[in-house]
Amino acid sequence: MTATRAEHRRRTSRRVRLRRTLVATVAVVLIAGGVTVFALSRGAASPPAPAPVADSTSAPAPPPSPTPTPLTPAEKLLATTTDPKACAVSFTGDGIALDPRVQTEDARYDGLPLPRADGRVFAGWYATAADATSLNAAERINGADLVACTDRQRTLYAAWTTPEANAAEDTELPILMYHQFTTKPEGEDNWLRGNYAYIGDFDAQMAHIQDGKFYLPTWDEVSAFIDGALFLPKRSVVITDDDADSTWLELAAPIVDARKLLTTSFVITSARTEPTPNRFVMQRSHTHDMHRAGANGKGRMVNDDADTIAADLETSAKILGAKEVIAYPYGHYDDTAKEGVRRAGFELARGIEPGYVRIGTDKLALPVVRIDYGMTVEDLEAKIG
Template identity: 60%
Template sequence: MEPSGTHIPASRRRRPPRWFAVTAAAIAFVAVFGGIGMAIWFAASNANAPDAAASPSATPEQTPTPTPTPLTPQEELLAQANDPAACVVTFTGEAVESAVPMLHTQGVLYAGLPIPAADGRVFAGWYSSEADAAALAIPGRVNGADLVTCVDQQITLHSAWMSPEENAAADAGIPILMYHQFTDRPEGLAPDHPDHWLKGNYAYIGDFDAHMNHIATTGFYLPTWDELAAFIDGRLYLPDHSVIITDDDAHPTWTELAVPIVNAKGLITTSFMITAYTQSPAPSPFVLGRSHTHDMHQAGANGKGRMVNWTADEIAADLETSAGVLGVKEVIAYPFGHYNDTAKQGVAQAGFELARTIEPGEVRIGTDKLALPVVRIDYGMGLDSLVNRIG
């Protein structure tokens, strides 16, 4: 070994053997030209291979988009409503092809239920089940006196029919009860009451409560006004155990004393309103506001009501104003019960189909629609008096 730092002449440095240089050169040649060859082969292979993007086997099989199932008419109505309280009413049974599904709101009275027609037959109403329809069962009959209730936002009503002969044989008489004002004094108005001269109009509220309880618990059917009109025409059957409840004037005692009873018992009633004086909204979902004229509840030139003093055009104009306030044309009550042919002409001209008088009686098939009779309720008429009149 040479001492550290000793310079070794170039002639004495050790060189690698010749075979090592040859081998290294050979390895380098193979590495360079072999890599080039592999690259050329790989490129050629890829050029001859099918385009992966274009190959059907390179992607999953495409699934056609399914065609959506068309919505039923009921589903379309619910989709349009987009309301959890919405309820679609479907009609089924004989001869109801024209009765298309209707959208209603749960907890609200039915409105505008169709009254279908068929040659030689009388419609006998809508029922909540096929069995009720076959039996004409009053508890199962559904109309605008009932609140809408349904399951899964849908309900089906079933039709019933009868012959004209069967309808005539039923010989139903429909009473329209007429109340006015109310008092909470069993003995009636006090002698010094300013309305004492009208004391006969003031029904004792205890009697009214007994009347309503009797109607609510003994299976009465409560027709709507459009049903009454169809009954008069002979197109619709109404059971003899039917009654219509009305109040004249919408007096404060009606709202304060009577309406809470009506509401608690769920009985549909009609309040005939003088719209020049009263324009309040209905105090209960069971109270229908209808016209007692706009401003004809006053004496005319001859001391009788304006209804029998004005021309048909003037009467029609007044009733148009009243209808504009109430939002409905259907039935009116003649002020003071006064009417004549001119009054009837004005009522019809204004587009009302029915008019109620104060003449005693019951509505039957063929009754004059513009002269409906009533059962008047006065002070002192207890439950026995009502039962004697309506059963």
Template identity: 60%
Template sequence: MAATRRSTSRRQQRRRRILIGTITGAVVAAVAVAAVGVVTVLQRSEPPSAPAAGDETPAVTTPTPTPDPTPLTPAQQLLAGTTDPAACAVSFAGEGIDLAPLLESQGSLYASLPIPTRDGEVFAGWYATPDDAAARAIPGRINGADAVACDAQQRTLYGSWMSPADNEAAKTRIPILMYHQFTTKPEGESGWLRGNYAYVGDWDAHLAYISEQQFYLPTWPELSAFIDGALYLPDHSVIVTDDDADPSWLELAVPLVEKHQVMTTSFVITVNGPGPDLTPYVLKRSHTHDMHTAGDNGQGRIVNWSKDQIVTDLDTSASVLGGTKEVVAYPFGHYNETAKEGVAAAGFEMARTIEQGYVSIGTDKLALPCIRINYGMTVDDLKRAIG
């Protein structure tokens, strides 16, 4: 009995040891798990360690802001509005000059160069370079007698000024040459109009002389401003004109104008039409529409008609020629006060007579004189007439 109780007691003690061991193991395991959790939390909360020497740190990329586009210059804005490959934006520079650029066409003559004004000074022209402007050098002076040439569709012209006293002191006189018909006969034509026919060989030599001697060729707006005292023109200037647009002018004379590229004016009797456009170096201006014929008293219609009739005729003539109203040539050179009033009322600023003389500051714009070229006048005769 006692043995049985001892055996039972030993079994109970063994169970208690096993149970305690089990509980102890569980506690130890739980403590271990908790310790691992604490370590993990501590690891997560620690700041990242510095990279070891030699390790590369990834660069932080900052987005580059897009720059604002560079604003277009006024000249570039002009070019942006056209697809014409011949377009040229012409800008203007110089003391006291603040002008917007103009769009011109390369290969054509300058169509609209401005003539700026400035209190107490006289404009002395546009030039290719600042040095030309300072020297007022004729070879570098640019105007409507020159063909437009640009670099990358742009160019700048430079203005020059002078005092009114210096302009007066220059004593410039502008000859307006007047030709009529042309002949291939060195001995000339016969008949009462013989004097009107210039030998085409002399005409060729005249143009060559004007070109080689680098005469300045004023436009009609420039001549008007010169007369007003607002523009300086060099004394080494000349304007070349022809009356009537005779077939001999078109066939014989115009090809030589193109050859020498000397700007001329053809005064056209527009009742016969505007005539062909053979070269940009010929400007077509009015010789009236239908007043180049005799009136009741044997003189031209322009001195027989009323002012209103004259205005109607000149308006018609201008429309045939594209609306240009810069200058008209009096038919036969005939004019009177009514003729001058009619010319002015029609919107023409100037009129050329056949009276001999030179244009100076203050000349009557509605009675411009000229230098008549007759048959047989050589280059030497031309030199004496224009210098």
């Protein structure tokens, strides 16, 4: 009996130990909401390191970097310059496919394009699409205007009209011709008295042009207008001075600068090589050394051969840094003089015959509206509107 009970206790003890061993064989560990399972060998002192399991709360992978937005043509153009005043001017409108151009803020627009198209006439660049549609001359942009931009960019809008509408406008473009100036209301008492304009009258005349919002075409616009390829409003005018006399530089040039009026000073470059007196005065050729009499008593332009004339004009153009237009000394010219102008690469030439520039005018014989001493603002208004 005692042996049987002892044997029974031994068996029971073995079963208990077996159950404990089996319970310890597999352990389940809950870690941060995940399950890690590992096996323990019978009698092992400690479990092995758990296998890594992905944490369901870890941050997602970052998204791929976005593709950079491509630069616009204007932005690409600005990237090529470090000039803080550089402005990329873009052009838009029906049939316009032009690259933007760099201009300089607070300087006059330089070389704005004049597109041409069969069957229609270019009517200029405007500040807004609405101004372009209405042909608002007061808002038309050209080389008489100063560049103003927002964030170094600006867009100009093209306008067009028909050849029939251009012809119906029947614009007669006056080219005003001044010479010398005086502070004496009674004028100068010498043989050139008629050439002098009283500076008070000149200022009043410039005020009339400024306040009347006359359009001031550049010479490339004058050329395109003559071709019938550019529309000019009736209230258009070109202001010129001959000889770049000291009275022009001291008295008149400051007035056109203050009133922001585009003018052309025809310079005899053998007598003057200085730069322009201000940004609103374009200096153009009055020849280099042809403003003197030739063998027949008239100007050299009607005495010398075409090659000599062309060489003189080339010298003048090199000094001035511009071609496009000349003024004949004394207004003297003939077919030989015209040929010399052409050979030198000039497109326009201004004489002294009275009249107005129209579609089809001879580009090498542009007429003028001469301003003589005693002409008042009322006299000017009668001539130009």
